[in-house]
Amino acid sequence: MSAPKPDPDEPEYAGAAERLAASDSAATDAATPPPLSVANINPVTWLATDYLNHFNEAVMLLDLCASDPACLTELLAWQPKSYREHFAASSFADRHVALAAYEAADPAARHDLETLSSTMSAVLQATCVAMRAQLTADDSRALAMSVTRALRPLIARAGAVINGESTGAARVAQHGRQRTPS
Numbered sequence: 001m002s003a004p005k006p007d008p009d010e011p012e013y014a015g016a017a018e019r020l021a022a023s024d025s026a027a028t029d030a031a032t033p034p035p036l037s038v039a040n041i042n043p044v045t046w047l048a049t050d051y052l053n054h055f056n057e058a059v060m061l062l063d064l065c066a067s068d069p070a071c072l073t074e075l076l077a078w079q080p081k082s083y084r085e086h087f088a089a090s091s092f093a094d095r096h097v098a099l100a101a102y103e104a105a106d107p108a109a110r111h112d113l114e115t116l117s118s119t120m121s122a123v124l125q126a127t128c129v130a131m132r133a134q135l136t137a138d139d140s141r142a143l144a145m146s147v148t149r150a151l152r153p154l155i156a157r158a159g160a161v162i163n164g165e166s167t168g169a170a171r172v173a174q175h176g177r178q179r180t181p182s
Contacts, residue, residue, distance in 0.1 A: 041094075045106060045161070048087075048101070048162065051083050051087070051113075051162070052162070058075070058078045062145075083117065084099060120154050123151060
């Protein structure tokens with residue numbers, strides 16, 4: 001496996017790829033970070049699907065709000081988090097490995113994931129603003145169902161980016177459709 005090359009213009013990436021590449025092939029001991037696969041980090045993209053739990057939690061809360069308005073308080077407490085913020089605050093055992101791998105990940109994949117994350121965060125923030133308004137129970141339920149239908153494909157696209165199955169996923173989210181080659 002060859003490690004993605006860090007962007008030479010971004011000094012915080014210096015050495016991260018080399019350290020992770022060495023740890024991915026080294027035996028795991030107390031002084032060696034776990035291999036990428038043990039930390040559930042995709043070895044191709046160097047991104048972790050654990051980040052999507054942040055958005056899946058919000059979708060779950062929206063689903064619950066559609067049937068139980070008492071869950072609204074939990075939904076309104078949801079706050080957007082970047083990949084870095086998610087792992088910095090996470091109890092994920094290998095969060096340090098996930099953060100180092102993210103710094104060494106392909107900048108294009110990171111950009112696509114960040115764009116999708118920003119889109120999902122904006123949708124969720126707007127939804128929370130709308131849910132704070134005096135909506136009828138039927139309107140709240142309809143909004144929750146509509147937003148969950150909109151977010152699920154975006155979460156799937158983000159998963160595809162993380163798993164190296166998609167390029168340009170963020171552009172699809174921004175423009176609503178993928179261009180076909182001429």
